[in-house]
Amino acid sequence: MTVKEIMVIGAGQMGAGIALVFARSGYEVKLYDADIEALRRGKQYIEKVFEKDIAKGKMEADTKEKALNRLQLVVDLEADPITADFIIEAVVEKLEVKKEVFRKLDELAPTHTIFATNTSSLPITEIAAVTGRAEQFIGMHFMNPVPVMKLVEIIRGLETSESTCQTVQELTEALGKQDVEVKDFPGFVSNRILMPMINEAVYTVFEGIASIEDVDQVMKLGMNHPMGPLQLADFIGLDTCLSIMEILHEGFGDSKYRPCPLLRQYVQAGRLGKKAGRGFYTYSD
Structure with a gap:
């Protein structure tokens, strides 16, 4: 066609x-x-x-x-x-x-x-x-x-x-x-891999293991990622990240996809990331 x-x-x-x-x-x-x-x-x-x-x-x-x-x-x-x-x-x-x-x-x-x-x-x-x-x-x-x-x-x-x-x-x-x-499975390939990584990064902050900045620094300098997972989450939108984690959790019924409570709390607070001016980081116009 x-x-x-x-x-x-x-x-x-x-x-x-x-x-x-x-x-x-x-x-x-x-x-x-x-x-x-x-x-x-x-x-x-x-x-x-x-x-x-x-x-x-x-x-x-x-x-x-x-x-x-x-x-x-x-x-x-x-x-x-x-x-x-x-x-x-x-x-x-x-x-x-x-x-x-x-x-x-x-x-x-x-x-x-x-x-x-x-x-x-x-x-x-x-x-x-x-x-x-x-x-x-x-x-x-x-x-x-x-x-x-x-x-x-x-x-x-x-x-x-x-x-x-x-x-x-x-x-x-x-x-x-x-x-x-x-194939038509929840999260396909990209988000089935990416979102659990972001969710786990949120857990490391939630559990007090490291600061937001340090978590991102580890992934940028240690894994050669161009952007840390928490900054990336801000750019994607924390509400979108939460929605995808919920889809993965419901679709597979596996506790490893359970959204971090801190991610849910940020969304409830309206801290949705770059588009809202504030997520894990604060953004100006």
Whole structure:
């Protein structure tokens, strides 16, 4: 299947990043969000990344303008007929919210349209089941920040067809990224490994073994990680980390995935990380 037009649902950091890489790669892109302020921030983010690329000599000014001209902001899904060949969702990491998004899209989108979810941990098969096109449904998990990170996890649901998987692999290659196909299990590969590490780092602080800064220093200097696990958690969002740990804990029923009480307490306090100005660290604008 030839894909010409992309629609991205959700203009947060992940959605805006996904829209950016598609527009930069020559696709016509519609970025949807019911919140017009979220759309404004999303476009500002895209423009900021492009400006940085120009400053570094990675992009020409006219290339930026062409990419922005391929990007259209949408605040009402029903105002005009959906014409996208491929729709990817990047809304909040909550199962029922994602299901509701795809129920609506299934009614509005053309029958040939492929659906993808950028979920980092939720079951692809279960989300696909709310649509009438499970064979055209797939997981396409981008890494954050999307414009920089090369990996895309591709996750087939039980009914995902070979042609759908091949189309998404070709899209990934067209974006200059590398795909890894994984099975539909909680957390897939990336977060099944990453989140328990972050959770264990939180436990070392909770149990008084080391300070926040020292835990991160051990992983940066001792394991050569570019960023410590607690700083990384702040960038991901502590609410997102907690949600994924709960999904792993429920999905596998194994106590090793039990979220650290301190992580839960930080989320309850509104200390959600960089986006809230405070998590394990404090951030200014």
